[in-house]
Each structure stands twice: as structure tokens, then as C-alpha cells.
Amino acid sequence: MFDRQRVRTAPARAEILVQLRTSAVAGFEETSHRQDGEGAWLWLGRMEKLSYFHVDRSRSHEVFDQLLGEGFVGVVVSDFYGAYTRRTDLVHAYCNAHTLREAKKLAEVRPAPLTIEFCDWFSDILAAGKRAQEADDRRAGGNVRRRMHRLIDTERFGADADLLRLQGRLALHFDDVLRYVGRPDVPMTNNDTERDLRSAAVHRKIAGGTRSANGSETYAHWMSVTQTLRKSEVDLRSWVEGSFQAHLAGRPPPSVFAPPSS
Numbered sequence: 001m002f003d004r005q006r007v008r009t010a011p012a013r014a015e016i017l018v019q020l021r022t023s024a025v026a027g028f029e030e031t032s033h034r035q036d037g038e039g040a041w042l043w044l045g046r047m048e049k050l051s052y053f054h055v056d057r058s059r060s061h062e063v064f065d066q067l068l069g070e071g072f073v074g075v076v077v078s079d080f081y082g083a084y085t086r087r088t089d090l091v092h093a094y095c096n097a098h099t100l101r102e103a104k105k106l107a108e109v110r111p112a113p114l115t116i117e118f119c120d121w122f123s124d125i126l127a128a129g130k131r132a133q134e135a136d137d138r139r140a141g142g143n144v145r146r147r148m149h150r151l152i153d154t155e156r157f158g159a160d161a162d163l164l165r166l167q168g169r170l171a172l173h174f175d176d177v178l179r180y181v182g183r184p185d186v187p188m189t190n191n192d193t194e195r196d197l198r199s200a201a202v203h204r205k206i207a208g209g210t211r212s213a214n215g216s217e218t219y220a221h222w223m224s225v226t227q228t229l230r231k232s233e234v235d236l237r238s239w240v241e242g243s244f245q246a247h248l249a250g251r252p253p254p255s256v257f258a259p260p261s262s
Contacts, residue, residue: 003214006221009243009253013224016052016256020045021069025093025185027077027193028067028084030059031201034209035216042220043067046196049257051227053200055216061086075179077190080169093179095190096126099166106162114156118163121151129181130188141181148178196227228256 020026026045033042033055043054045067056063061083068076068090077093078084084092100123107119125147132140152171157163170177180186200223210216229236234256243253 003218006218008247011252025075029193053220053223092176093186094176097189
């Protein structure tokens with residue numbers, strides 16, 4: 001039943017993908033999945049008003065390229081996974097939560113003046129950047145950039161190999177980790193995308209994944225449709241009823257971004 005209705009409502013998921021590819025800001029993330037007892041990956045592209053899921057046996061950059069399509073001109077929000085960082089033709093906004101978690105872990109596992117100072121300094125910079133973003137204060141944003149440069153250039157942190165690695169990451173992706181400061185529509189972290197994946201993680205624990213490629217396609221379809229309907233505040237029951245009526249009348253399903261017409 002779910003599979004048949006997935007085929008009938010395929011244009012709805014295609015509509016979500018079109019919106020994702022034309023968005024100003026899109027978050028991307030992937031998590032492990034099980035298909036027929038073997039390893040696979042659940043990919044997610046999301047915005048505030050939509051979620052697009054895709055199951056693939058591969059975690060390679062080709063999957064991300066396929067999802068994003070050609071000619072994307074928005075901002076890609078992601079972690080530092082190579083599938084994203086290799087796309088130097090894109091405008092990136094990298095998740096600062098990942099670097100902050102690493103800095104906090106270093107300060108907790110190896111508490112020392114250097115690790116604690118780096119963690120506190122970096123945390124304060126991010127908080128100042130958030131305030132500058134919310135106030136749309138360019139002067140404060142410039143000060144945040146100068147403080148980040150000083151953090152990166154402080155030589156004493158180089159005595160710790162892990163801190164030196166974090167300095168190198170921040171230097172290499174300087175503009176991309178501070179992208180949020182001058183863009184009110186760009187998040188400081190990719191946490192919202194990670195939260196959108198939590199229901200899938202729960203499903204993986206309970207059901208163990210999907211049993212076939214066709215099952216994965218159906219799963220990804222309904223995850224995309226139901227989450228997008230929820231975000232668009234469109235009633236699921238009404239939309240499903242509308243999609244049945246549209247099928248019987250030979251019409252495409254109603255939009256997932258607006259209530260079905262009466």
C-alpha cells in the first residue's frame with residue numbers, strides 16, 4: 001500500500017527536491033542505514049520548510065553531487081566531510097558545533113592551560129559572532145573576524161598537536177566557519193539538520209533498516225513527504241486524501257507546501 005501510493009505521489013518528492021536545489025541555504029547530513037542487512041547511508045538535504053531524504057549504498061561525493069544538482073547558487077551548511085569540502089565551487093557554511101565539541105573534549109580529556117584557554121576563547125568568539133549576527137552589527141562582526149585571526153595565529157597553541165590541527169582547520173575554512181556572522185539566514189551550526197535525522201535513527205534501532213532497494217526508496221519518499229508536510233503545517237490526512245482524489249482524477253498530487261484545494 002505504501003509502495004503503490006509512493007509511486008502515485010512521486011511528483012511530491014520531486015517537488016521537494018526542486019525546492020531544495022533552488023534554496024538560498026540548504027543543510028546536508030548523512031547517517032548510517034541498513035538495507036537488506038548490509039551497510040548503507042541515509043542522506044538528508046533540508047531547509048526550514050522541507051526535508052529531502054535519500055538512501056544510497058554509497059557515502060561518496062557522487063551522491064551529494066547528484067542530490068544538489070547543477071548550478072546551485074545557495075549556501076551549503078554541513079560538517080567537514082570530504083564529500084562537501086571538495087566542492088570548492090560552492091559557498092559553504094561549516095558547522096561550528098563539530099569544532100567546538102572537539103575543543104571541549106580536549107579540554108575535558110586533557111585539562112591543561114592550553115586546551116582550556118583554546119576552548120574558552122573559541123566558544124567566546126562563536127557567541128560574539130552570534131550576537132553580531134542577531135544585531136546585524138557589521139562592526140561587531142569585523143571584531144569577531146579579528147579575534148578569530150588572533151586565535152589562529154597564536155603560536156603557543158601549536159605546542160599541542162590537536163590544537164594545531166584545529167587552528168589549521170579554522171585557517172583553511174576561515175570565511176566558511178564565520179559565514180553566519182554576516183548572514184542572518186545562515187545558521188552557526190548544522191544542528192537543525194542533525195535533529196531532522198533523529199527520527200530516522202530511532203527507526204533504525206527499532207526496525208533495523210529496510211529490506212530492499214525498493215523499500216529504501218519508499219522509506220525515503222515518505223520520510224521526505226511527511227517531514228515536509230509537518231514543517232509546512234499541512235495536515236497529513238487531508239493531503240493523503242487529496243492525493244487519492246488526484247490520482248482518481250488523473251491529476252498530479254497536491255503540493256506539499258500548501259493545503260490541498262477543496
